Amino acid sequence: MVGGGQLARMTHQAAVALGQSLHVLAVSADEPAPLVSPNVTLGHHTDLDALRGFAARCDVLTFDHEHVPTAHLRALVADGVKVHPGPDALVHAQDKLVMREKLAALGLPVPEFAAITDVAAAVKFGDAVGWPFVLKAARGGYDGRGVWMLSGPEEAASLIPELLAAGTPLLAERKVAMRRELAALVARSPFGQGACWPVVETVQEDGICVEVLAPAPGLSRELADSVQDLALRVATELDVVGVLAVELFETDDGVVVNELAMRPHNSGHWTIEGARTSQFEQHLRAVLDYPMGATDPVAPAVVMANVLGAAEPPAMGADERLHHLFARFRDAHVHYYGKQERPGRKIGHVTFLGDDMAEVRKRAALAAHWLSTGVWPDGHEIH
Secondary structure, rough: OEEHHHHHHHHHHHHHOOOOOOOOEEEEOOOOOOOOOOEEEEEEEEOOHHHHHOOOOOOEOOOEEEEEEEEHHHHHHHHOOOEEEOOOHHHHHHHHHHHHHHHHHHOOOOOOEEEEOOOOHHHHHHHHOOEEEEEEEEEOOOOOOEEEEEEOHHHHHHHHHHHHHHOOOOEEEEEOOOOEEEEEEEOOOOOEEEEEOOOOEEEEEEEEEEEEEEEOOOOOHHHHHHHHHHHHHHHHOOOOOEEEEEEEEEOOEEEEEEEEOOOOHHHHHHHHEEEOOOOHHHHHHOOOOOOOOOOOOOOOEEEEEEEOOOOOOOOOOOHHHHHHHHHHOOOOEEOOOOOOOOOOOOOEEEEEOOOOOOHHHHHHHHHHHHHOOOOOOOOOOOO
């Protein structure tokens, strides 16, 4: 796996259970995966020689992130390396404009969009679809970074030249009037077998996912089925091998595709305890061309809450917070990523399972807040 972040760390845990050795290419030894994996090569994902040397010791190459240059991946494929997902698929997760153009050509629901090469193109787009509209970096954005809401021509004239001068490729999208955000997680093998988990609701704050509710509350069976079919079609049309996350906006008229990720994804962390087969094991099954595992949820309601670094450093250490959490919530499932705590940084997640979504969600939110801040919300007592 190229990349040493928390996704590689959790994939390593799944590999152990399958009797596999996950080899990790990491930039530094203090990343989340190198802290737990004995099979680590230090090197940069933009260094073709490092990638070639790393791939020579592996049976198949897959990814913790989408940042490996497409040209490097094509060179590895030409060398005979098994790369899953391949560069022709992965480019749709690397470049939002390429993704938009492909999905639109397939007739799939996407917001109106346009490439932005100068301020005039942005003003033309805003005048046509209405202000404000969403400006995005076509490559490299994540967790709310690389996304701007432009309210008018003056704001466009102020921001766009600076971004273009920095070499940031841009696209514009119509602002979608959405009810909520959904995510469909599927997996596909080289053999062509597909599998999908229940559609989930993702809750965002300041562009960062804070909660995942599985299954999405109140989602009709018909819409859930159509969203799963859409995600499986995307995986097939793009020839994705591995896990694919399709992030969507639910609107009054159905759904609109927001973004794609071709790797284990934050919206699927709930599957570790909440599904028969986790996204991490399924990703390994897919890239190794094993039969897909069952994806049934193991409880009526599962909630995953991200643990974010607090704005102010907590008074007590992470281990002490964990001690107190387990004393109060014996059914909490905690995953720390081995990261230094910084404001807004994803340092872990906590998952709860139960029968009532509202109650499970309440417990998950309280647990995540405590692990982040070391403070229970004012006036709340837990017995």
